[in-house]
Amino acid sequence: YMYVMYFVRTFSMNSRILTAIRDGLRKYSQRPNIMPRAQLKRVPIRVFVHRVWTASALRKIVPFLLSDIGEGIAEVTVKEWSVKAGDRVAEFDNICEVQSDKATVAITSRYDGIVRQIHHEVDSIVKVGQALIDIEVESEGKTADSVVVKDHTMPLVEQTRPAAVSAGPSEALKQKQAKSEVAGSEVTLATPAVRKIAIEHNINLKDVAGTGKNGRILKEDVYAFLEQQQAPLPVASKPASELLLEDKRERVHGFMKTMVKTMTASNQIPHFVFSDEVQMDELVKLRKQLKDTFSERGIRLTYMPLFIKAASQALLEFPILNSSLSDDCTEILYKAAHNVSVAMDTPDGLVVPNVKSVQTKSILDIAVELNRLQKLGATGHLGTKELSGGTFSLSNIGNIGGTYAKSLILPPQVCIGATGRIQVVPRFGVDGSLMKAHLMQVSWSADHRIIDGSTMARFSNLWRAYIEDPGRLLVELK
Helix, strand or coil: CHHHHHHHHHCCCCHHHHHHHHHHHHHHHHCCCCCCHHHCCCCCHHHHHHHHHHHHHCEEEEEEECCCCCCCCCEEEEEEECCCCCCEECCCCEEEEEECCCCEEEEECCCCEEEEEECCCCCCEEECCCEEEEEEEECCCCCHHHCCCCCCCCCCECCCCCCCCCCCCCHHHHHHHHHHCCCCCCCCCECHHHHHHHHHCCCCHHHCCCCCHHHCECHHHHHHHHHHHCCCCCCCCCCCCCCCCCCCCCCCCCHHHHHHHHHHHHCCCCEEEEEEEEECHHHHHHHHHHHHHHHHCCCCCCCHHHHHHHHHHHHCCCHHHHEEECCCCCCEEECCCCCEEECEEECCEEECCEECCHHHCCHHHHHHHHHHHHHHHHHCCCCHHHHCCCCEEEEEHHHCCCCCCCCCCCCCCCEEEEECCCEEEEEECCCCCEEEEEEEEEEEEEECCCCCHHHHHHHHHHHHHHHHCHHHHHHHCC
16 A cells, blocks of 8 residues: 555656556456455555556557648638547547538548547637647557657548549548458458449448348449439528627638638639520420439439530630630640539538549539539538549529629639529510520630630530530530
8 A cells, every 4th residue: 555655646747647547456456256365366566556557658648630731721620520538449430520721521540549638629720730639549568658659741531422433542442441341350241343343433341231142242232332322412401590699700711711712813814704695495305305314323414414515525626715824824734634613502602623524424424423523512521632623614503593694713714604594585486486495694704814705705606506406516426
């Protein structure tokens, strides 16, 4: 007893050691008597204290820092915590979900251990280099000084939902899947071909139910899982606005911060706008014909995939509209890929993800990708991969109800189009008879430093021709 009290007084400033001693004493006193007390081997108190001290020294609390994400991002907003104090976490387990002014990403653990403290609440701002949580790392058979603290500059892992079309496999998912399928008691049975399909579509095989022998996952199981993920998500209704009783000051953060920077830069570009009227009768008929075919595959077909494909086809004739101007205005960079950005209204605000390489995609492929982007936007999971790299933009204000719009260019792009609501109006036919017509207004905003009015007008005329005569668009597809 005297030894213990002396030890406690000596190290009374170290609460972690005291906690370890208390836990050790409790376990020592509560151990079962498996033999008569007379036959129990008594442990000298100094040996016991040494064991408690050694066990405490083998645990080290490591601060989990917010890494440098890159792209000039200095801070993020915590959107959701996946752990709480006391939880045991393993490497690659989700820690939290954060939102920068460019994307929403999930941060995963780089340690095996126990979460001891969470430093930030939901919706709080965290700067790069600040600690998110404290993790108690265990290292069996090593001293505390030999615990290896891994690099805190590991990039954040983008969290994406499974989809039928993907821009590429996630390296983090490959590592996590490889580790999780060999660690633990459950082993995922699947052939290399099935694993390759899963990686290409960012699917964790742990989420797929196998129907083969002994629970083996087959290709059919993966494809069935994909079809389930393609089901349309219900639109979340926004809560009713609360009555504001006094002035309120709110910090600009998240995607709104990006919009402030982008639109401020856009205002420095000399814009001009070209507007026209498009007759939509033939496209309305075509969409009705294709709608059931797309629905059978779990895909919602809107007019936007057709608008995007028509724009890409017209860009082949006018590549300057798919370019960018250097900062010193001395060079024009013509982009080979048609990465068409699409403005979306999400719970987090206006976001502009893009469909990659539209010139190589079919209308079906574009529709699938748009469905995927809309799901990610609705759930706040759009990543940097989806939001960066756009070369040309389209905005459909008509789905909200507007008829005309003048959009601002999204730098470093040089052109953006805005389509309005389709209206049924009376028109005179070629023979002078009165007829019902589906009409839509379109406006193009262009960078007047490198694009003149005649180029914009010719592009718009070609795009309109594809929309008014979809057969022409289908014939010219490569």
